[in-house]
Amino acid sequence: MSHRVRLWVLALGLLATAALFAAACAELPPFGGDRHPYGDRAVHAALLRHTANTVSSVNFDQRALDTLGEESILFGSVLGTVVLLRQTRDEHRTAPVPTPVPAGTRRYGLLLLPVTLLIGLYVVAHGQLSPGGGFQGGVVVATAVHLLYIAVDYRALERVRPLGAYEIADAAGEAAYVLTGAGGLLAGAAYLANVLPYGTFNTLSSGGTVPLLNAAVGVEVAAAVVVLLARFLGQALEIEGDEDRREGAG
Amino acid sequence: MSVLPYLVAGWIFLVGVYGMATSRDLVHAVGCLSVTQSSTYVLLLAVGYRKGGTAPVFSDIAPGSRPVVDPVVQALALTDVVVGATVTALLLALVVQIAKRHGTTDPDALSELKG
Numbered sequence: 261m262s263h264r265v266r267l268w269v270l271a272l273g274l275l276a277t278a279a280l281f282a283a284a285c286a287e288l289p290p291f292g293g294d295r296h297p298y299g300d301r302a303v304h305a306a307l308l309r310h311t312a313n314t315v316s317s318v319n320f321d322q323r324a325l326d327t328l329g330e331e332s333i334l335f336g337s338v339l340g341t342v343v344l345l346r347q348t349r350d351e352h353r354t355a356p357v358p359t360p361v362p363a364g365t366r367r368y369g370l371l372l373l374p375v376t377l378l379i380g381l382y383v384v385a386h387g388q389l390s391p392g393g394g395f396q397g398g399v400v401v402a403t404a405v406h407l408l409y410i411a412v413d414y415r416a417l418e419r420v421r422p423l424g425a426y427e428i429a430d431a432a433g434e435a436a437y438v439l440t441g442a443g444g445l446l447a448g449a450a451y452l453a454n455v456l457p458y459g460t461f462n463t464l465s466s467g468g469t470v471p472l473l474n475a476a477v478g479v480e481v482a483a484a485v486v487v488l489l490a491r492f493l494g495q496a497l498e499i500e501g502d503e504d505r506r507e508g509a510g
Numbered sequence: 511m512s513v514l515p516y517l518v519a520g521w522i523f524l525v526g527v528y529g530m531a532t533s534r535d536l537v538h539a540v541g542c543l544s545v546t547q548s549s550t551y552v553l554l555l556a557v558g559y560r561k562g563g564t565a566p567v568f569s570d571i572a573p574g575s576r577p578v579v580d581p582v583v584q585a586l587a588l589t590d591v592v593v594g595a596t597v598t599a600l601l602l603a604l605v606v607q608i609a610k611r612h613g614t615t616d617p618d619a620l621s622e623l624k625g
Contacts, residue, residue, distance in 0.1 A: 291514070313569070
């Protein structure tokens, strides 16, 4: 198929999709309307289970099995990336040369590292109360560690980042989620049912299994993002193929 | 115009698909896939919006005192963001390997099979 024909086929497909989508939009309930049957029921269920953050209640209680699926996609993608970006036989590792960092960057990076880490942990821990949770907080925790790379250098990052431990933490987060779900079975309820006492509304210990599943996701996401970034940084900074070496020699 | 937010989501989707189909670089194609995916966030949040609504979080407002937006679609969008980011990372890892093995990231130059 020539380039021109391909563009025509594409234009046809896009226009047809656009027409169908616009027709479907006209049938949707009007934007900003007051009828949200699922939303109202989710809010009601979250309040019954003493979870102040309804979004967390939906993710970790009402739709906990779906979240297990999504978490497994995350786990699988990280596993795939680790396999794809491993060091192959014709490649070798070189230690990257540290370059001096401007004093301002160093100062603010080191200053913000503990602050970012604390905010990340806060967001994970308060997932059942305030906006946030394991997914968002995990990413913040993982980025906090990488401030060390920006503020100091790669070797400093490597020192606080034992990669094997993070890979185990990634798997442990996934396992903790699965096992918490199995706890429901042991208690004589359904898989991933919220079997723990709901606690006092609007306190850290509210929501039954929600804070536990939330913490499991937080651990997994934080470890997953660290492992992902480590693999990409390794490819960019450390691993060199035969071709690079030849070019370097020539 | 009450359907405009939905149409914006459709527009982002079409732009992303157009970019993927006409892309001359795999990194660019992966970026376009992310754009296509983000159209679903816009659609979901548009579906869940309620006029005068606030966040469905009851740590600082009394339940029932104010209308809240739909928490179900927010939960869907939220997990999708992190999962989408890791799937993008997986695709970029594939591109890194393709670039290493074939020395190119142009999808049109990757037609021949290599052992």
